[in-house]
Amino acid sequence: MATDIEEHLAVFRRGVVDLIDEQELRAKLALGRPLRIKFGMDPSSPDLHVGHAIPLMKLRALQDLGHQIVLIVGSSTAMVGDPTGRNKLRPQLTREQVEINLATYIDQAGKVLDMERTEVHRNSDWFDKLDFGGLLALCGRTTVARMLERDTFDQRMKAGEAVGMHELLYPLLQGWDSVEIRADVELGGTDQLFNLLFGRTLQEQEGQSPQVCFTTPLINGSDGRKMSKSYGNAIAVTEEPKEMFGKIMRIPDEVMGQWFELLTDASPAQIEALLAGHPNEAKHELARRIVGYFHSPQIGQRESEAFIAQFRDKQLPDDIPDVVFDGEWSADGLPLPVLLRGVGLAQSSSDARRLIEQGAVRLDGEVVSDPKHLLVPPAAPLLIQVGKRRFARVSAKA
RNA sequence: GGGCGGAUACCCAAGCGGCCAACGGGGGCAGACUGUAAAUCUGCUGGCAUAGCCUUCGCAGGUUCGAAUCCUGCUCCGCCCA
Numbered sequence: 288m289a290t291d292i293e294e295h296l297a298v299f300r301r302g303v304v305d306l307i308d309e310q311e312l313r314a315k316l317a318l319g320r321p322l323r324i325k326f327g328m329d330p331s332s333p334d335l336h337v338g339h340a341i342p343l344m345k346l347r348a349l350q351d352l353g354h355q356i357v358l359i360v361g362s363s364t365a366m367v368g369d370p371t372g373r374n375k376l377r378p379q380l381t382r383e384q385v386e387i388n389l390a391t392y393i394d395q396a397g398k399v400l401d402m403e404r405t406e407v408h409r410n411s412d413w414f415d416k417l418d419f420g421g422l423l424a425l426c427g428r429t430t431v432a433r434m435l436e437r438d439t440f441d442q443r444m445k446a447g448e449a450v451g452m453h454e455l456l457y458p459l460l461q462g463w464d465s466v467e468i469r470a471d472v473e474l475g476g477t478d479q480l481f482n483l484l485f486g487r488t489l490q491e492q493e494g495q496s497p498q499v500c501f502t503t504p505l506i507n508g509s510d511g512r513k514m515s516k517s518y519g520n521a522i523a524v525t526e527e528p529k530e531m532f533g534k535i536m537r538i539p540d541e542v543m544g545q546w547f548e549l550l551t552d553a554s555p556a557q558i559e560a561l562l563a564g565h566p567n568e569a570k571h572e573l574a575r576r577i578v579g580y581f582h583s584p585q586i587g588q589r590e591s592e593a594f595i596a597q598f599r600d601k602q603l604p605d606d607i608p609d610v611v612f613d614g615e616w617s618a619d620g621l622p623l624p625v626l627l628r629g630v631g632l633a634q635s636s637s638d639a640r641r642l643i644e645q646g647a648v649r650l651d652g653e654v655v656s657d658p659k660h661l662l663v664p665p666a667a668p669l670l671i672q673v674g675k676r677r678f679a680r681v682s683a684k685a
Numbered sequence: 686g687g688g689c690g691g692a693u694a695c696c697c698a699a700g701c702g703g704c705c706a707a708c709g710g711g712g713g714c715a716g717a718c719u720g721u722a723a724a725u726c727u728g729c730u731g732g733c734a735u736a737g738c739c740u741u742c743g744c745a746g747g748u749u750c751g752a753a754u755c756c757u758g759c760u761c762c763g764c765c766c767a
Binding site for chain 1: 712714715716720721722723728729730731732733734735761762763
């Protein structure tokens with residue numbers, strides 16, 4: 288590998304928050320061999336969102352430069368549960384669940400990373416062999432004070448919340464992974480910095496050259512808060528194109544620049560030009576690119592056009608699902624809330640009732656705001672719209 | 686082992702015998718305005734074929750005409766003492 292150090296450095300640096308430290312990285316690159324770049328995967332939440340894709344895209348770029356990506360499956364650490372960013376104890380996972388989640392993960396991460404060229408290890412491979420004495424020895428490598436430096440522990444304790452004894456082990460285990468696989472570099476989210484740095488300590492104790500650590504930002508979700516499935520603001524990498532496009536269009540303008548930088552390959556100059564134009568145009572371009580990446584450029588283009596047609600030109604979407612209501616239409620008519628719930632346009636009939644009362648429901652284009660509205664079986668499929676985005680053509684059971 | 690405090694809906698957090706399906710905030714949903722952005726205003730936010738009924742306030746019992754509120758036991762968490 289003929290290393291152009293500056294070129295590689297530029298790839299390492301793009302969009303990263305921490306890089307500890309650049310001189311060390313330079314020296315490692317100067318060795319002229321592929322670097323072993325470690326990335327830890329938490330098998331507790333298998334569904335990836337685009338925020339997870341950021342480090343993966345970084346890895347892919349490095350992979351394409353010839354570096355060796357080493358994916359560590361936290362099969363043992365998952366049983367501990369990463370305390371990072373948590374204000375509660377996490378449930379511990381079983382081995383079976385870990386394997387199921389891993390399979391899903393590999394499948395989804397494979398959209399970004401070339402899994403054929405990726406080394407995968409389960410850290411249970413080595414931690415299962417660790418006996419009690421070994422565990423004690425490992426614990427003896429650090430101090431309680433050092434572990435308690437972490438913000439998350441500190442905050443939780445101050446807030447009177449529980450911190451499990453086993454959680455203190457987490458950084459230790461993650462750090463030991465670096466020793467086991469002789470990592471040259473480790474990548475993680477900014478919230479992982481403490482864990483990443485801890486690997487350096489252990490590697491040094493073991494006489495290894497400490498890994499370079501670098502972090503990618505945690506991206507904000509469609510509501511501007513940190514993207515997380517539990518906030519309901521995440522965009523899954525498996526999201527259907529239309530949904531994905533729509534969700535990207537709903538991100539706050541302020542985060543567009545960040546999204547371009549982290550989730551597209553647009554050059555800094557292109558990004559600057561796009562952001563200088565009309566925000567709506569820029570966001571369209573962003574959505575087109577991201578959908579294009581996770582699906583295909585053709586699909587990205589198609590969704591872009593569909594989006595304009597539906598929301599600017601107020602046309603009906605071209606893919607309204609046909610739904611058959613399989614309940615009974617009683618003689619005196621079917622109450623609208625029951626139908627909405629029955630065809631999945633509302634979560635419950637109470638929910639449906641509220642939507643109707645708020646004027647969110649249209650039948651064949653006409654707002655119906657009476658929750659007692661009764662329906663007879665339609666001769667032709669009935670077009671129902673709920674809110675701005677939910678559509679269905681409903682027909683009666685044959 | 687002892688003492689004290691806590692557990693409320695998606696999250697935070699009031700309530701401390703009836704007026705409680707439970708204040709307030711966040712989030713979410715819907716409407717207006719827009720660029721399906723933000724900001725702003727408004728309404729809603731347990732379920733039910735809904736003027737009514739049913740299930741919720743850690744779990745299980747009890748007291749009472751009536752309990753999220755009182756009592757007993759249990760589980761979990763925190764703090765202090767050992």
